[in-house]
Amino acid sequence: MSEPQLDELRDIDRTERHPLIYDVSETQDISRGTLFYVKEYGRGAVVWRTIVRESLLVLILASLVSSVGGLALEEFKTVLFALTPFVVLFPALNDMLGDLGIVISGRYSELLYRRDEMPPWWRDSALRRLFVQVLAAALVMVVVAVGGALSITTLGGTAPSGTTIGKIVLVVFLDVLFLVCVVFAVALLTGTIVYRRGEDPNNVLIPVTTAVADVLNIVVLVGLISVAF
Structure with missing residues (x-):
């Protein structure tokens, strides 16, 4: 996965279901679970706050x-x-x-x-x-x-x-x-x-x-x- 793709994935709104997740999963052989967490706890996210919320x-x-x-x-x-x-x-x-x-x-x-x-x-x-x-x-x-x-x-x-x-x-x-x-x-x-x-x-x-x-x-x-x- 290229750095621009990773940045784009991190910038996706955490509640949005984005086709990039499926494209990357299929082309890069990365599990959707991993990509889900990249999006869920992406750029600027504070993990413990997300979990508590x-x-x-x-x-x-x-x-x-x-x-x-x-x-x-x-x-x-x-x-x-x-x-x-x-x-x-x-x-x-x-x-x-x-x-x-x-x-x-x-x-x-x-x-x-x-x-x-x-x-x-x-x-x-x-x-x-x-x-x-x-x-x-x-x-x-x-x-x-x-x-x-x-x-x-x-x-x-x-x-x-x-x-x-x-x-x-x-x-x-x-x-x-x-x-x-x-x-x-x-x-x-x-x-x-x-x-x-x-x-x-x-x-x-x-x-x-x-x-x-x-x-x-x-x-x-x-x-x-x-x-x-």
């Missing part, structure tokens, strides 16, 4: 949503913690779902940089593969988490019956399956909207997906426990 409102909203989740936890803690294994499982599930949201967000942001526009996920092999990989990882972690929780409660002298164990496994499986689908959908929808506005999806997706996972995990678990037990 794009992330601050989202972080405030995500914090409010998480606070609502805390209030919901206080309201429903009697139901949620009526069974000892869920005392162990709840924080593990919350952490796991938040981590999966981060993985989905980062991977989808990368795909957006590389492809600019994404087809529907069911028609895109990379997105289908990402969904299957995340779901498979989630189910493996469910087995580990449930096994650990049951082992801890058994060693503590409160071993649940076989029927109760089956219900716990079913509740956790359905909870994780539903939330992985929801977090995946939220990441795809939010990431596409943010990228089309010329913003960096990395500054938005992670707080959004983790906040959604935190709140919905409480609501879904309480609902499933109420039905199953």
Whole structure:
């Protein structure tokens, strides 16, 4: 890439989608992600200010949503913690779902940089593969988490019956399956909207997906426990 081209790219308005990005990407074999960041944090840009400006409102909203989740936890803690294994499982599930949201967000942001526009996920092999990989990882972690929780409660002298164990496994499986689908959908929808506005999806997706996972995990678990037990 010549110096004049680089200067022109840096001078593009950060919210403008410019054909030069695609021309340079194709002729110079430079990824669109790299060129996106050259434009996003181009001439005269102060990186931390750009990140704070794009992330601050989202972080405030995500914090409010998480606070609502805390209030919901206080309201429903009697139901949620009526069974000892869920005392162990709840924080593990919350952490796991938040981590999966981060993985989905980062991977989808990368795909957006590389492809600019994404087809529907069911028609895109990379997105289908990402969904299957995340779901498979989630189910493996469910087995580990449930096994650990049951082992801890058994060693503590409160071993649940076989029927109760089956219900716990079913509740956790359905909870994780539903939330992985929801977090995946939220990441795809939010990431596409943010990228089309010329913003960096990395500054938005992670707080959004983790906040959604935190709140919905409480609501879904309480609902499933109420039905199953």
